Amino acid sequence: MATKASRAAARAMISPSVILLLGWMLIPLLMTIYFSTLRYNLLMPGNNPFVGWENYTYFVTDPAFATAIWNTLLLVGGVLLITVVGGILLALLLDMPMWGQGVVRIMVIAPFFVMPTVSALVWKNMFFNPVNGLFGHIAKALGLTPFDFLSQAPLASIIGIVSWQWLPFATLILLTALQSLDSEQLEAAEMDGADPVNRFVFIMLPHLARAITVVILIQTIFLLSIFAEIFVTTSGGPGDASTNLTYLIYQESLLSFDVGTGSAGGVIAIILANIVAIFLMRMIGKNLDA
Amino acid sequence: MGRITLDKVTKSFGEVQVIPPLDLSIEEGEFVVFVGPSGCGKSTLLRLIAGLEDTTSGHIRIDGEDATDLPPAKRRLAMVFQSYALYPHMTVRKNIAFPMRMAKLDKAEQDRRVEEAARVLNLTDYLDRRPGQLSGGQRQRVAIGRAIVREPAAFLFDEPLSNLDAALRVGMRLEISELHERLKTTMIYVTHDQVEAMTMADKIVVLQAGEIEQVGSPLDLYRTPRNRFVAGFIGSPKMNFIEGNAAKQHGAETIGIRPEHIDITETGEWSGTVGVSEHLGSDTFFHVHDTGLADVMTVRASGEVGYKHGDRIHMTPRPDMLHRFDASGLRIA
Ligand SMILES: Nc1ncnc2c1ncn2[C@@H]1O[C@H](COP(=O)(O)OP(=O)(O)O)[C@@H](O)[C@H]1O
Ligand SMILES: [Mg+2]
Numbered sequence: 001m002a003t004k005a006s007r008a009a010a011r012a013m014i015s016p017s018v019i020l021l022l023g024w025m026l027i028p029l030l031m032t033i034y035f036s037t038l039r040y041n042l043l044m045p046g047n048n049p050f051v052g053w054e055n056y057t058y059f060v061t062d063p064a065f066a067t068a069i070w071n072t073l074l075l076v077g078g079v080l081l082i083t084v085v086g087g088i089l090l091a092l093l094l095d096m097p098m099w100g101q102g103v104v105r106i107m108v109i110a111p112f113f114v115m116p117t118v119s120a121l122v123w124k125n126m127f128f129n130p131v132n133g134l135f136g137h138i139a140k141a142l143g144l145t146p147f148d149f150l151s152q153a154p155l156a157s158i159i160g161i162v163s164w165q166w167l168p169f170a171t172l173i174l175l176t177a178l179q180s181l182d183s184e185q186l187e188a189a190e191m192d193g194a195d196p197v198n199r200f201v202f203i204m205l206p207h208l209a210r211a212i213t214v215v216i217l218i219q220t221i222f223l224l225s226i227f228a229e230i231f232v233t234t235s236g237g238p239g240d241a242s243t244n245l246t247y248l249i250y251q252e253s254l255l256s257f258d259v260g261t262g263s264a265g266g267v268i269a270i271i272l273a274n275i276v277a278i279f280l281m282r283m284i285g286k287n288l289d290a
Numbered sequence: 291m292g293r294i295t296l297d298k299v300t301k302s303f304g305e306v307q308v309i310p311p312l313d314l315s316i317e318e319g320e321f322v323v324f325v326g327p328s329g330c331g332k333s334t335l336l337r338l339i340a341g342l343e344d345t346t347s348g349h350i351r352i353d354g355e356d357a358t359d360l361p362p363a364k365r366r367l368a369m370v371f372q373s374y375a376l377y378p379h380m381t382v383r384k385n386i387a388f389p390m391r392m393a394k395l396d397k398a399e400q401d402r403r404v405e406e407a408a409r410v411l412n413l414t415d416y417l418d419r420r421p422g423q424l425s426g427g428q429r430q431r432v433a434i435g436r437a438i439v440r441e442p443a444a445f446l447f448d449e450p451l452s453n454l455d456a457a458l459r460v461g462m463r464l465e466i467s468e469l470h471e472r473l474k475t476t477m478i479y480v481t482h483d484q485v486e487a488m489t490m491a492d493k494i495v496v497l498q499a500g501e502i503e504q505v506g507s508p509l510d511l512y513r514t515p516r517n518r519f520v521a522g523f524i525g526s527p528k529m530n531f532i533e534g535n536a537a538k539q540h541g542a543e544t545i546g547i548r549p550e551h552i553d554i555t556e557t558g559e560w561s562g563t564v565g566v567s568e569h570l571g572s573d574t575f576f577h578v579h580d581t582g583l584a585d586v587m588t589v590r591a592s593g594e595v596g597y598k599h600g601d602r603i604h605m606t607p608r609p610d611m612l613h614r615f616d617a618s619g620l621r622i623a
Contacts, residue, residue: 188369
């Protein structure tokens with residue numbers, strides 16, 4: 001890409017894909033923004049008059065909105081905390097030489113291949129169900145009253161399910177990073193008098209910083225839009241105890257058939273996601289340099 | 291401080307015995323070099339002493355105290371690795387201070403020792419940089435600095451110069467030798483380069499396949515190599531080995547003569563055709579073919595000597611410089 005001619009040629013050749021991608025993103029975005037300014041309810045067909053900010057004020061002043069934002073943050077933060085801490089611990093464990101390492105590694109990665117709906121259903125029916133679920137059986141065997149996870153701690157249960165799905169991803173990335181650590185550095189630290197805890201804090205953790213950043217950034221993008229797990233387990237309830245922003249938008253536009261308000265919620269979600277992204281890049285993005 | 295004794299130490303990786311029973315004693319303040327071809331177990335031996343590998347059997351004593359089962363940190367030894375093993379996310383200052391920080395030394399003393407080490411090693415201007423911003427030679431010095439501040443009983447070096455270019459290597463060789471003169475601390479230095487061994491060591495330990503072939507001062511090894519392996523390994527260019535009748539005349543299976551102990555003369559015992567000549571200015575090395583003694587013989591002439599490819603020359607070995615070896619390769623006194 002050195003000469004002017006080759007740069008022009010390169011631009012000409014990538015333009016179809018750039019245009020296609022832009023169209024793919026821009027057209028739905030512009031349509032969402034357009035719908036969000038209309039009174040557009042599928043239950044009331046007819047003309048869809050322009051209403052300005054009305055949909056936005058309606059969406060934001062809904063008491064469910066504040067709860068949904070809070071739930072979204074709790075869900076993202078909780079899953080990040082569990083997967084990063086758990087991922088580091090698992091990676092440390094899997095990095096140790098042990099018998100059957102290959103099989104164990106594949107087993108650890110397996111949850112990632114299970115579809116979100118399927119894993120949520122498995123958790124709902126086989127683990128959390130107070131009558132038939134494994135936890136219920138264990139509680140009964142121990143003489144305790146079974147705990148109804150999904151109605152008594154709905155958000156925590158969903159955090160558990162989602163963490164279970166994302167732990168393999170975090171583990172895999174962190175394990176790869178850990179394996180790229182020069183063993184001579186650890187030996188040098190050992191000779192310098194660092195005990196295992198100090199070796200972890202001063203050598204391994206700084207080495208993992210970049211991988212942890214990648215895990216946090218990528219997971220945040222996906223976790224902001226968790227939907228299937230909530231849909232098949234709690235349907236956002238009881239009440240709005242496990243409703244996140246994505247689920248609230250779904251409720252507005254498809255359960256209440258209010259396309260206008262749903263679109264307004266969508267636009268707000270996009271803005272919020274970007275705020276979170278900027279915030280994250282400011283905080284931890286510097287780990288990605290050099 | 292710094293007497294290290296190995297007593298019948300062995301090391302096996304699984305079934306493979308890398309170090310057969312080995313005895314060695316290293317005196318206080320000595321500069322000892324382990325030298326041998328790649329894969330002969332030098333690093334393994336050094337790591338056994340450092341405590342980074344467990345001994346399979348035998349005992350390691352440091353200053354009379356049994357250190358065989360002591361963890362590396364408790365042995366009061368400092369190691370400089372081939373890759374330098376600096377901590378990339380710490381500044382030079384923090385790298386050097388790390389062992390003191392682990393030992394919970396007070397901050398003022400830490401600073402004092404870091405400044406002192408930086409002064410000695412010419413690193414004062416680089417204390418706030420990261421290792422990634424330093425040249426190879428500077429990284430090497432940081433690694434040495436990190437070792438010095440611990441005031442260890444002995445320093446262990448594993449091929450510390452092999453990642454440097456030739457000019458820098460000569461410079462660092464001198465610096466390490468000077469450091470030894472100043473600190474008078476025991477140093478164990480591993481290398482595959484016999485020139486490093488000859489120029490730096492008080493005592494050289496020649497290893498082959500995990501076994502000690504000979505221990506002695508550089509000139510001991512040069513003058514009286516105990517066997518053919520040592521004779522061929524020490525000295526550059528390599529010693530010429532002659533078998534057959536010429537050797538039988540001297541009552542040996544093999545005789546050896548170093549290139550610098552053969553004179554080019556008008557008439558002489560041996561003759562041959564000049565092949566490649568290497569002109570170094572101070573010396574000229576001729577590769578001589580068709581001598582009827584060995585495939586190729588190397589001969590050194592002092593200064594600039596102008597024989598050309600294909601010239602016929604006569605050579606006379608200095609009789610008192612002949613080394614004689616028996617059928618098993620051992621030196622005949
Ligand atoms: N961790 C290990 N596991 C198995 N074999 C090893 C290990 N480390 C070294 N070896 C073997 O031990 C021998 C000596 O290695 P090393 O001490 O590194 O040689 P040197 O440093 O002299 O080049 C080599 O044959 C090497 O393959
Ligand atoms: Mg080695």
